[in-house]
Amino acid sequence: xxxxxxxxxxxxxxxxxxxxxxxxxxxxxxxxxxxxxxxxxxxxxxxxxxxxxxxxxxxxxxxxxxxxxxxxxxxxxxxxxxxxxxxxxxxxxxxxxxxxxxxxxxxxxxxxxxxxxxxxxxxxxxxxxxxxxxxxxxxxxxxxxxxxxxxxxxxxxxxxxxxxxxxxxxxxxxxxx
Amino acid sequence: xxxxxxxxxxxxxxxxxxxxxxxxxxxxxxxxxxxxxxxxxxxxxxxxxxxxxxxxxxxxxxxxxxxxxxxxxxxxxxxxxxxxxxxxxxxxxxxxxxxxxxxxxxxxxxxxxxxxxxxxxxxxxxxxxxxxxxxxxxxxxxxxxxxxxxxxxxxxxxxxxxxxxxxxxxxxxxxxxxxxxxxxxxxxxxxxxxxxxxxxxxxxxxxxxxxxxxxxxxxxxxxxxxxxxxxxxxxxxxxxxxxxxxxxxxxxxxxxxxxxxxxxxxxxxxxxxxxxxxxxxxxxxxxxxxxx
Numbered sequence: 001x002x003x004x005x006x007x008x009x010x011x012x013x014x015x016x017x018x019x020x021x022x023x024x025x026x027x028x029x030x031x032x033x034x035x036x037x038x039x040x041x042x043x044x045x046x047x048x049x050x051x052x053x054x055x056x057x058x059x060x061x062x063x064x065x066x067x068x069x070x071x072x073x074x075x076x077x078x079x080x081x082x083x084x085x086x087x088x089x090x091x092x093x094x095x096x097x098x099x100x101x102x103x104x105x106x107x108x109x110x111x112x113x114x115x116x117x118x119x120x121x122x123x124x125x126x127x128x129x130x131x132x133x134x135x136x137x138x139x140x141x142x143x144x145x146x147x148x149x150x151x152x153x154x155x156x157x158x159x160x161x162x163x164x165x166x167x168x169x170x171x172x173x174x175x176x177x
Numbered sequence: 178x179x180x181x182x183x184x185x186x187x188x189x190x191x192x193x194x195x196x197x198x199x200x201x202x203x204x205x206x207x208x209x210x211x212x213x214x215x216x217x218x219x220x221x222x223x224x225x226x227x228x229x230x231x232x233x234x235x236x237x238x239x240x241x242x243x244x245x246x247x248x249x250x251x252x253x254x255x256x257x258x259x260x261x262x263x264x265x266x267x268x269x270x271x272x273x274x275x276x277x278x279x280x281x282x283x284x285x286x287x288x289x290x291x292x293x294x295x296x297x298x299x300x301x302x303x304x305x306x307x308x309x310x311x312x313x314x315x316x317x318x319x320x321x322x323x324x325x326x327x328x329x330x331x332x333x334x335x336x337x338x339x340x341x342x343x344x345x346x347x348x349x350x351x352x353x354x355x356x357x358x359x360x361x362x363x364x365x366x367x368x369x370x371x372x373x374x375x376x377x378x379x380x381x382x383x384x385x386x387x388x389x390x391x392x393x394x395x396x397x398x399x400x401x402x403x404x405x406x407x408x409x410x411x412x413x414x415x416x417x418x419x420x421x422x423x424x425x426x427x428x429x430x431x432x433x434x435x436x437x438x439x440x441x442x443x444x445x446x447x448x449x450x451x452x453x454x455x456x457x458x459x460x461x462x463x464x465x466x467x468x469x
Contacts, residue, residue, distance in 0.1 A: 020231055050190040058197045065204075067224050072204025079201060083194040133205060 003045055003103070011060065014040040019067040032147075034154045037064055038078050038126050039162065041085065042119065045104040050086050057082025077130040081122050088118055106168055119159055127152045245293075248325050248438040252291040255327070255440060260405055261287040287403045288443045290315065292322075294436045295340070299347055302370035305334075306343040308439060312336045316441055321401040325438040328431040329353065329395055329408045333441065341441070346408075347373050347433055355408050356396035360385045363396045366408060366427065373433060375412060378425040387414050393427055400450050403442055 018037035041057050048056070061075030068074070089105065092114040102109030105118060127148050135144045185192065236243075255261075262283035292314075296307035310316050320333040322343045331351070335342035344351055346368060353366040355378055364381040378393060391411040397404035413426035444450070 020235075051193060054190065054193055054197055058201065061201070067228075070205070072201040072206075076198060076201035076205065079194065079197050083190075133202075 003047075007040075007044065010040050010043065015060070015063055015067070018064060023068065032150045032154050034151065034158050035123075035126065035130075036155065036158050036162070037074075038081050038122070039159055041078060041082050042122060043104055043106075043168075044085075046089065047103070050083075053082045053085060054079060073130065073133055076133060077126050080129050081126050084122060084125060088121060092118055104168075107163055108167075116160075120156060123155050123159065124148070124152050127155065244325075244438060248291050251325060252289055252440060255289045259283075260403055261285055261289075286445055288445060289323075290441045290443070292316075292341075292439050292441050294439060297345075297433070297436055299345075299373045299433045302349050304345040304347040304373075304433075306331060306345055306436065306439075308341050308343055308441065309339070310441060311339040311341050313338045315443070316341045317443070319401050319447060321395075321399075321403065321442040321444070323403075323406055323440045323442055324431040324436060325440070326430070327406050327440075328429070329402060329406055330431045330433075330436065330439055332401055343439075345433060346376060346429060346431070353402065353408070354396040354399040355393050357381065357385070357387065358392040358394050360387075363398065364425075366393070374428065376409060376427040376429050378411075378427050379422060381423045381425060383416060383421050383423055387411060387423060387425060389414060393425075400447055400454075401442075401444055403444070 014037045018035065022034050022036055037060065040060060041053070044053065044056065057078045057080075058075050061073075061078035062071075064074045064078075065071050093110060105115065107115045109115075110118065131144060131148045131151065135147070262285055290310060292308040292310040294306050295309050298304045298306075306322070308316075308322070316333060316336050318333055318336060322330045322333060324330050329346060331343040331345040331348070332353070333341050334344045346353065346366065349368055349370040351366075351368060354363060355366040356363045362381050362385050364378045367377045367379060369377055381387065389411055393408045393411065395402035395404055395406045395408060407430045409427040409429040409431075411425050412428040415424045415426065417424050
């Protein structure tokens with residue numbers, strides 16, 4: 001399966017899960033909405049250029065916005081994730097490129113600790129920005145903080161569960177490919 | 178000038194990030210409700226179509242609950258039907274506390290209780306249904322059971338505190354009094370135990386005209402069934418050569434294969450009617466024991 005097809009399927013799957021399951025399940029608490037859709041951006045191959053990343057991030061967010069009827073909200077947040085992603089990857093991956101020959105970010109490719117940091121930072125960033133935009137008009141700082149932390153915690157839990165349940169079989173990036 | 182291009186080239190990622198971020202924020206803040214509605218109009222077509230497809234699946238999960246709601250509404254409505262009430266005799270006024278009267282003096286004859294089928298068979302020759310209402314909910318023996326569309330299903334034959342057994346119409350010992358809607362002729366509904374899709378209606382005299390597709394209703398003389406509820410339609414008209422009666426094959430309108438919700442109908446005068454019936458029989462048929 002080519003990267004393109006694989007990622008198209010992921011895109012549909014993640015957005016479907018976000019729209020029809022995570023946004024629909026009875027909320028655990030009024031502060032908590034779990035988010036999983038941006039994992040699609042986190043899982044994009046390393047080879048995607050930064051420009052494309054931005055466009056894909058924007059598009060992903062906007063598609064979700066169409067379903068949730070909030071034009072621009074998720075687009076802004078996932079765009080931020082897409083923009084920060086390459087910088088984080090350069091910081092967290094080994095400099096020596098011979099050790100580093102997987103296609104896309106995964107616990108296997110980056111080791112568990114760097115991968116966890118990668119997910120943690122981006123999730124926190126996504127939620128902070130999203131909740132910040134949501135609460136721009138009203139709400140106290142305390143509830144803003146609680147919402148960010150609680151949603152981040154739940155989303156992280158979900159993402160790690162997904163990682164453990166569906167370990168991706170990643171091919172090595174070979175010279176021929 | 179060259180420096181500007183160099184600057185753009187160097188920071189093109191950051192710049193496009195800023196531009197897209199600006200677009201997103203512009204979407205978010207500059208669109209008021211009216212614009213938002215128009216902006217989402219086109220996308221709505223797409224998401225709406227996807228949502229419709231999803232809903233088709235999702236609805237099935239809600240079906241049970243929805244069904245229960247509809248059934249409850251039906252129950253409250255069926256209790257209001259005029260057939261449940263009898264005209265009082267104008268010259269004689271009965272006072273009975275146990276029967277609720279309405280403002281016109283009609284008194285209630287039938288009372289409907291909703292129930293859910295918890296067990297159901299159609300394969301045996303003696304088919305019983307089990308419903309989740311029992312003696313503690315006021316169910317008694319010999320109450321009629323109607324499907325959620327008002328079609329006859331069976332008669333309660335056994336009661337435990339929380340459940341009841343219902344003898345289905347698909348039971349070889351079952352005999353339900355039925356009448357043809359068109360002519361009003363009354364007969365007995367039975368089942369020969371062969372085909373669960375066909376019941377037999379017997380003792381309709383051959384003098385009446387019966388056609389395929391005629392409606393068969395519960396009869397007004399039945400002690401347990403309220404009158405005028407559908408039992409089925411005539412599927413085949415056979416004549417019994419030896420007697421002067423038809424044997425009518427009836428296609429039951431209750432779908433015994435997929436029963437879910439039912440009504441248990443209580444004839445509030447059942448005890449009185451049956452006791453009278455028995456006493457009369459006893460007195461007339463054994464006049465020596467009980468001289469008049």
